[in-house]
Amino acid sequence: MSSKIRILVPVKRVIDAALKPRINKAGTGVESKGVKFSMNPFDDIAVEEAVKIKSEHKAAVESIHAVTIGSSKAQDILRVALAKGVDTSSLVDVGDAEVEPLQVSKILKKVQELKDSNLIILGKQAIDDDSNQTGQMLAGLLGWPQATNASKVKINDDLTVEVEREVDGGVEVVKASLPLIISTDLRLNEPKFVTLPKMMKAKKKPLEVLKTDALGIVIEERLETLKLEEPPARKAGVRVSNVDELIEKLKELKAI
């Protein structure tokens, strides 16, 4: 293995984080028709961090490759990643199939082998299913060390990596050598806007499409969603005019 860093950034296309998701009429999933999609915000942070590492360690980083698993529409977020400074990208086209974290990890393991990556930076979770599993499962499958929920990443000259994690009561610093998996937390960085010239250049950057059978993977669902329900609506508050009335109300509700 050469002594250069080859970064892999897995990214996911999700319902825009600023929108309120709605359950579909059948109660089987979240309504995705006519809804705006964007890159998972944690993955956006992962891309930003990879680009930052490359610009700060030009000699040490050989390449950044972004990968997404989804339908052909997911190419949009790869283009954004390319515009932000990722060098090459691939779409693992699974159509509209739902892919569970274990399957995602298995696919990513294949992509890692193809690209010979030795540093994987990914969001700690996707905001659609909030599983927070892929990074950990992938580390298990590859037998690599993992630094989850990173709030600061430092690459040393000897290519060891120090990662700060915010934990209850303080900051934990973990250190490992490559290969390594880092999952990103919100505090790691603040993604910047992509400028138009970069967006235009990104059109010429490589975007390959891979099929799961070519990777030797069969998508299977292990989880079954029985039903999705909205939480019960919150009842409206009442105004009270004095303390006595407040206490009376609280007693009525058996709150005191």
Place this chain on the structure above:
Amino acid sequence: MSFKLLARRFYSSKIVKLTSESYPNIKRDSKYGKITPQTIEFFQNLLGSSSTITDNDLLSSYNEDQMRKYKGQSQLCLKPKTTEQVSQILKYCNEFKLAVVPQGGNTGLVGGSIPVFDEIIISLSNLNKIRSFDQVSGILKVDAGVVLETADSYLAEQGYIFPLDLGAKGSCHIGGNVATNAGGLRLLRYGSLHGSVLGLEVVLPDGTILNSMNSLRKDNTGYDLKQLFIGSEGTIGIITGVSILCPSRPKAVNIAFLGLDSYEAVQKTFQRAKNELCEILSAFEFMDKESQLQTLKFLKTSHPLAEDGEEFPDYNFYVLIETSGSNKEHDDFKLETFLESVMEDELVLNGVVSQDESQLKTLWNWREGISEASTFDGGVYKYDVSLPLPVMYDLVNETRTRLQDADLISIDDSTKPVVDVVGYGHIGDGNLHLNVCVREYNKNVEKVLEPFIYKWIQNKNGSISAEHGLGFQKKNYIGYSKSEIEIKMIKDLKNHYDPNGILNPYKYV
């Protein structure tokens, strides 16, 4: 020492001068009655004591405007809950010649909703029900006191959009929007309220309720009376209900934020955007560098066009383009093609396109935040003018030169009253917002600005008020935009319907 100075500045910016002290030439008209204990008792019986505000602390928020420029001395604020109550109030006030000032969300920019002396404030904020919405026609009927954003959120759930959007949407009332004929950010796409309002419920000064809350798109029987109240600024009636036609909500919205070198390039880009983006173009806003620098002080985050390591980019003008359509792929493709072509032709030097909803909001913030940012140093003189596009920006430069010649302006020197002159606005509507950001309101500054600005506009055949209205600030300047015959007709109408002059006196004409 420096702490003391700071404390004093903080203190002085806290106190807003009474309008009657700032403008000593304007005297209270003795024809108006004064509030007596009987008056208050009457209203308490009519509205209940919680809707009859006489406490000075509570009154202060109704007596002051958001720019902290005008301050009235009203001793009574009424908050009716029904149209019938508004009618009773006006009937009583008309009988006893008590002057009133109708107030919506109090977000006006020309002092139109603030009492000058002791006028009774009629706040519409408790008249705030959404009355009905028709899914097929898209016709919404609301009480006047419904907040614009509330109505828009309600419509969003039904797949519709309110045809008006403006920076103050979180506080302003629809009734106030109609009474002032607010323009805003979507006018380019959806037209003015004169087109989208289908009917109004209005209480006339004698208490008569005029109801035209019908939902007809076409009705050619007689004078279109509702038009009289759109933009009347509460001078001939109080709007209590609005019926308005709402378009379908666009499913795909994109924002591009661009950096340009000159005002010339801004105009050319606008022309190209109209041609190439065509039906999906929904806003075209321009901002000068100074307005963005002022907003930077206020937002305190790096500018969207700032490159790595720099805090602020180096462009003279900025443009925000919004597209709204029904098909994202189609819109994306159109916008991309357009942006590529204007960049290739070097009209646009740099730009960003929103990638997600939160970026979209951030980009809008750099446009919508200018208004609030303009008051950051203490206050602002706002001019909202319509001008022919080619000469529009000259007004900003000439105003700055005048202030420089008078030695009143400096960004750094805090002994000068004026901080900066900023220009921005709706290119699509030929509407410039000229803001003179000041550290304090000052008579010398006012003398340099007025009537110079109004004369300048008259010379170019523009309008001294494109969308903010006349209110108190521009009452004496209507002559720069309207002919004597027009002014006479306005006065005749006012005198006919409000012979006692109780509605919103000392303003408008």
